[in-house]
Amino acid sequence: MRKVAIIGVGMTKFGHHWDRDLVNLAVEAGSKSIRDANLHQKDIQALYIGTMSGGLFINQEHLGSMISDYSGFKNIPSTRVEAACASGGLALRQAYLDIKSGNSDIVVAGGVEKMTDIGSYSITKVLATASDTEREAAFGATFPGLYAMMAKLHMYKYKTTEEQLAYVSVKNHKNALYNKYAQFQKKISVDDVLNSPLIADPLKLLDASPITDGAAAVILASEKKARELCDTPVWISGSGHATDSISLHDRDDLLTLRASVAAAKQAYLQSKIQPKDIQMAEVHDCFTIAELLALEDLGFVKKGESGKFIETGQTEIGGKIPINTSGGLKAKGHPVGATGIAQVIEAVLQLRGDAGKRNTNAEIALTHNVGGSGGTSVVHILRR
């Protein structure tokens, strides 16, 4: 089977872009990724774009065609894929399969979301369409509530503390200080988190990722093209994707995202490596508890041990396994469809040694992108 590499990356600043629309953000990220790969528009053979809800956020579907059009591409195939907040990870995966199949040699995979243009509808209600709308959201169980239940149970079962949860935010904000694309470049303390407004007990405002506009894109190439065009290709050595019950209440174990376990297993098998070989990871910290669960589901620590692991600094830059060096969803921001691609961009920068003050010298990295409360999970393993 053909090998696939990432040879270019580009993203917008994440934040509130009141003066720009979705397509404008997508075109900026795509153009930057093409330039980063030293390519021209005409070299791109196909486009995959992840976005959660163009329909409800901006009243626009058919964004594959629209983004290709406004990017000035000439009639190339362009496909939108969606799996709620894992839409970006899936766009990467479909681009990877496209090249693996022999269909294309150079493909752009992007993710984008414009969340702040919404009119009368509430953003929380749009995000709730990633859950089983009629059986979760209709009863008031929006995502802060769903993740709060997981947090409560983790605290009850494993003596995890609110301080340990808070530490995820503190670390991710610290990492984002050195990421100019991050939404927040502001140091916070454990006390700041604990004293922020309660949104769904035990989660406070600063346990939650923010509302963000932004776009991210990467260029994928076949082995032959990658070696021709690029001195520092980053190889996709494993791609895993799995689903689980869309509803939290349908799971035997509320504290295991089976989709993440299954997706990680596929990616580890393909890469022929084990969790201990991973040197940095970008994981899906939509809420602080989600980062704890990710460490456990990905096999970095045993079930129940993530709180202590984080509290003792082992996930910091310089620690045993740096997690969310980009600032994560919490501090870099979480434009839902773009997140999966932005995670991959951080991994690529780390593997290239281009992450500046965030550099970890990693040679093997993992990205972990979740949709809903774990209905979808996408895991990629990347290597120098």
Add this chain to the structure above:
Amino acid sequence: MRKVAIIGVGMTKFGHHWDRDLVNLAVEAGSKSIRDANLHQKDIQALYIGTMSGGLFINQEHLGSMISDYSGFKNIPSTRVEAACASGGLALRQAYLDIKSGNSDIVVAGGVEKMTDIGSYSITKVLATASDTEREAAFGATFPGLYAMMAKLHMYKYKTTEEQLAYVSVKNHKNALYNKYAQFQKKISVDDVLNSPLIADPLKLLDASPITDGAAAVILASEKKARELCDTPVWISGSGHATDSISLHDRDDLLTLRASVAAAKQAYLQSKIQPKDIQMAEVHDCFTIAELLALEDLGFVKKGESGKFIETGQTEIGGKIPINTSGGLKAKGHPVGATGIAQVIEAVLQLRGDAGKRNTNAEIALTHNVGGSGGTSVVHILRR
């Protein structure tokens, strides 16, 4: 490269299913396709689902996870793809690329839409999100108006008549008489069409495809699995996908869907055949004028000659090239996300000789699925 075949098909009755929801329809179609392939649920390795706007129609995104979950699949990868009314065709294409890449051996590709559950929002407004919402729909140019402009110009340039347009509906309704899954099994006359209410001059109500609920699914398999499991595999010998400007007003020629021309060219090249070799086709007749344009863009007739070609019966069953033997979008119904898959099901039934009174004895068939006013086009060529 690996060959890919279709080894099972299944669909719901198309129509108004007031008592059923989207997922229920999707599960029926999927189950039927698995049974048709003599497989069991556990044999399915991945799922692709095309749907245009779960968000705006039923307030539910993340349908890849949800449909996999409610189908009882255990953690398989499940991906939603969207390109407005070409979502189904793209789901097939992504499933095809997945198998070609070596990632999977047996995959289900489905399409579904539930259009009649909508609340206060209008269906026409949801469908308009397939256009450039801010630059077309906002000025009143919804799809009946856009296709009416194409029809007017075709009439002006090529002396095409309203009767010739009407004949598309008459033929498609006639074909649907023998399709028990069709929304309408009712013969109509040219006069019926001409006397139906005008919706956008020159298009009348009976020039337009209806609002429909429905789902369709097919099982794809690698060559090895297809030969093992199936006596009558239908091979995907060409897959084309292209985009164009999302807005009609951005095109040099309003009467050529460049996306269709480009997608067809890819599919013909891969199949090593020419338009004259195609023995039946399912084309995207969202409005009668769209069937005329399709015949021209796919190379079955020269530009401007489609009206006469249709009027002289050459697209009827028994004619030179039977078109839309299923009844087409007009009479079979048009649950937008499901249409691309339902077209492929008709082609498979024809190639297997399982289309009953609609049989054409075709050995090579083509399917043509369009998003918006031609912003996306997906073409597949299928062979016995």
